[in-house]
Amino acid sequence: MGGPGAHKTVSRNTGDQPCDYALRLCLLVKTGVDMKEVDLQPLLDRMAKMTAQELVAAGGQKTCEPLKPNLRLYVEYSNETWNGAFQQSHYCCDEGTALGLDENRWTAGFRFHAWAAVRLFRAADLVLGADSKRLVRVLATQSANSWIAGQHLEVVKDPKFNPWQVKADAIATAPYFGHDVQGDAPDAVAQMRQAIRRSADDSAKHKKLADAAPVWP
Amino acid sequence: MLVIGAMIVNAIVHAVHADDWPRFRGISTQGVSSETNVPLKRGAEETIACKTPWDQAYVLALDAKTGKERWQGKRGMSRISHGAPCIREHDGQTQVVTEAGDVVQGFDLKTGKRLWSSPVTGEGKVPSAVVGEGLVFTSGGWGGKESIKAFKLGGQGDLQESNLVWQHDRRGAITSGLYFWEGPYSVSAEFAAQAQGVAWDVVRKHALSGVAGSAPNTPSMELGGNFWNIGWHKPSDCFVDWQNVQGDNPWNPQFLKDIAIYKSLRFMDWDNANNSGRSRWAERNRKDSPKQNPVAYEWMIDLCNRMNADLWVALGPTRR
Numbered sequence: 001m002g003g004p005g006a007h008k009t010v011s012r013n014t015g016d017q018p019c020d021y022a023l024r025l026c027l028l029v030k031t032g033v034d035m036k037e038v039d040l041q042p043l044l045d046r047m048a049k050m051t052a053q054e055l056v057a058a059g060g061q062k063t064c065e066p067l068k069p070n071l072r073l074y075v076e077y078s079n080e081t082w083n084g085a086f087q088q089s090h091y092c093c094d095e096g097t098a099l100g101l102d103e104n105r106w107t108a109g110f111r112f113h114a115w116a117a118v119r120l121f122r123a124a125d126l127v128l129g130a131d132s133k134r135l136v137r138v139l140a141t142q143s144a145n146s147w148i149a150g151q152h153l154e155v156v157k158d159p160k161f162n163p164w165q166v167k168a169d170a171i172a173t174a175p176y177f178g179h180d181v182q183g184d185a186p187d188a189v190a191q192m193r194q195a196i197r198r199s200a201d202d203s204a205k206h207k208k209l210a211d212a213a214p215v216w217p
Numbered sequence: 218m219l220v221i222g223a224m225i226v227n228a229i230v231h232a233v234h235a236d237d238w239p240r241f242r243g244i245s246t247q248g249v250s251s252e253t254n255v256p257l258k259r260g261a262e263e264t265i266a267c268k269t270p271w272d273q274a275y276v277l278a279l280d281a282k283t284g285k286e287r288w289q290g291k292r293g294m295s296r297i298s299h300g301a302p303c304i305r306e307h308d309g310q311t312q313v314v315t316e317a318g319d320v321v322q323g324f325d326l327k328t329g330k331r332l333w334s335s336p337v338t339g340e341g342k343v344p345s346a347v348v349g350e351g352l353v354f355t356s357g358g359w360g361g362k363e364s365i366k367a368f369k370l371g372g373q374g375d376l377q378e379s380n381l382v383w384q385h386d387r388r389g390a391i392t393s394g395l396y397f398w399e400g401p402y403s404v405s406a407e408f409a410a411q412a413q414g415v416a417w418d419v420v421r422k423h424a425l426s427g428v429a430g431s432a433p434n435t436p437s438m439e440l441g442g443n444f445w446n447i448g449w450h451k452p453s454d455c456f457v458d459w460q461n462v463q464g465d466n467p468w469n470p471q472f473l474k475d476i477a478i479y480k481s482l483r484f485m486d487w488d489n490a491n492n493s494g495r496s497r498w499a500e501r502n503r504k505d506s507p508k509q510n511p512v513a514y515e516w517m518i519d520l521c522n523r524m525n526a527d528l529w530v531a532l533g534p535t536r537r
Contacts, residue, residue: 009496009532022532024498028514029528037499063504064515071527074481078533079490087492088533120532140531 010077010116012098016163019116022075022123023047029067030127033060048129069134075124076138076172077117082110082148092116101155110148114139114155121166131217136169143173146205153213167217171210175199271295276302276315276324288329295320300345307351307370314353314370316342321355321368335376338362352382362386462509462516473523482521483529487512490531 009021024035031052038059043050056062067073081092093105096112121137128135139156141149149171155161156168177199181191210216274297276290296318303314304326311326318340323332339357346355353368369380455472456462476482489495489511502508504515514530521528 019532021496021498025514025530025532029518032518034515064518065522067518067528068522068525071521071525072481074483074527074529076483076529076531079485079531081533088490116533136527136529138529 010119012095014116014119017119018044018123018126019119020123022120023127026073026075026124026127027055027060028063029073031055032062032064032066034063035060044126047126072134072136073124073128074136074138075120076140077113077120079140080142081113081140082142082145107151110151111155111161113141114152115161117152117168118156118162118164118166121168122164125164125166130166137167138170138172139168140172141206143175143199143202143206146202146209149206149209153209153215156215157213168215169217171206173203173206175203274298274317276313276329278313278326278329290324290329290331292317292320292322293331293334296339297341299341299343303346303348303353305348305370312370314346314348316344316346316355316357318342321346321353321366323353323370333372333374333376333380335368335378335380337366338364456509459509459512461507463507467516468520468523476524476526479524479526481527481529482517482524483531484512484517485531487517488514488530488532490533 010019020040023040027033027035027047031050033052033055035055036059040047043058050058052062052066078088078092080086081088083089089109092112093109096102096108096110096115097105099108099112099115101111101115102108117137117139124135124137125132139149139152141152152171156166159165177195178192181188181195185191272292272294274292274295276292278287278290279285280287290313298315298317300316305312305314310332312323312332313326314321314323316322316337316339319336319338319342320334321337322334324330325332337355337357338359340359342357344356346353348354348370351370353370355366355368356364358364363386365385367382367384368376369382372380453459453469455469456467457469458467485491495501495511502511502513504513506513509516517528517530520526
């Protein structure tokens with residue numbers, strides 16, 4: 001693969017392939033085997049059932065104990081890609097624009113987040129199984145702007161962007177509150193209560209979106 | 218479960234001829250009255266003066282379910298306490314660390330026996346002590362005698378200042394300290410200063426706006442009961458030394474204890490999820506690398522297995 005973004009964990013060049021980085025991470029988590037630079041393409045169809053021994057035979061190296069079978073693995077694409085203070089935000093805008101996900105640069109970035117998350121989830125499904133109870137596929141978004149989550153869900157339920165119809169398990173936000181409360185104001189406590197209420201309202205909007213979206217197992 | 222409170226000794230002043238006392242520490246602001254022959258005795262029918270230390274103050278422990286008294290821990294000679302106690306285990310013994318005027322002390326949680334006592338500056342002591350790294354951090358004083366002191370835990374009896382590790386003299390409002398994972402903080406109206414635990418060496422200051430004063434009812438914060446960053450600020454925060462990670466169990470035992478309450482661990486900074494230049498699997502950090510920043514996935518798995526916590530990874534694009 002070549003071109004801009006070719007070496008990112010998920011780029012426009014990933015196309016309809018699972019995220020390679022996530023495949024290797026999920027294999028490590030599940031079996032304790034590091035597949036290093038072994039070509040995983042020939043293994044994709046049987047990856048979910050391969051034992052640690054078989055992976056080592058295929059060129060991997062046992063580097064740790066697997067995650068205990070009673071513990072879950074949460075997979076999330078990047079962090080706060082909606083936040084322009086981070087480079088990953090602009091990366092998503094670039095990639096989403098290049099893929100033609102929207103004419104608006106920011107909207108294209110939001111939609112690319114979901115596009116990339118789908119490829120991350122696909123990788124996790126291939127390793128752990130799409131119906132695994134250990135796997136939690138997280139769509140992360142901005143607490144104060146539920147419109148972004150709406151864009152994510154549109155992408156996830158569109159077969160053009162999600163040909164495998166992979167599912168998500170959760171919408172995650174970080175509902176911070178209180179940063180705009182003036183601590184020395186006489187009504188600081190009232191301000192704080194209002195901030196908490198606003199934050200709760202934001203979470204309720206996401207709950208409503210999630211309830212209406214057919215993207216869950 | 219115990220409810221422990223520092224009893225505020227309600228000193229009753231029946232000073233018939235007392236000066237006007239319109240403000241804290243009196244009209245002179247020095248806490249000195251020009252009156253003479255003020256009552257200094259105490260007793261059932263007698264009066265006392267609030268500035269006089271006495272030996273009857275105690276820390277009271279109540280059963281949280283029944284409200285019945287479990288024990289009284291006698292302070293000895295001391296003055297008033299407004300602060301909240303801090304409960305910590307040290308060398309296998311759980312102590313109730315609490316300040317009052319003139320003293321900072323440790324009491325046995327089970328029996329109320331006073332384990333140790335050291336002098337601090339303060340009359341009606343408002344700031345609460347905080348504990349971390351085997352040290353007790355106290356704040357107090359007035360009129361140019363304000364100071365922050367760190368005492369080493371572990372001694373027994375009247376220690377005077379034999380257990381004093383460092384003292385930082387400072388002017389201005391004295392507030393309860395805060396102890397986060399990074400170390401002790403001292404908050405004033407102007408800044409929050411984070412210090413190294415083992416010596417007064419300010420490692421950072423956070424500029425603040427607003428009004429600060431003593432917060433008498435601010436309890437010492439239990440780690441895990443507040444937001445904190447799983448990232449580190451000192452080499453020994455999470456690993457014994459993240460710049461030289463080795464062996465099967467390189468974790469700081471205190472770190473493991475502090476995160477034991479969590480059911481899921483989300484790794485963001487540990488994997489440089491923000492702004493890092495890594496993009497291919499081959500570029501990831503390896504478990505056998507002595508320097509673990511970012512942290513190898515094997516160590517994240519190891520930590521989750523030890524803590525019986527779910528593993529949450531945030532993977533994504535990095536370099537533009």
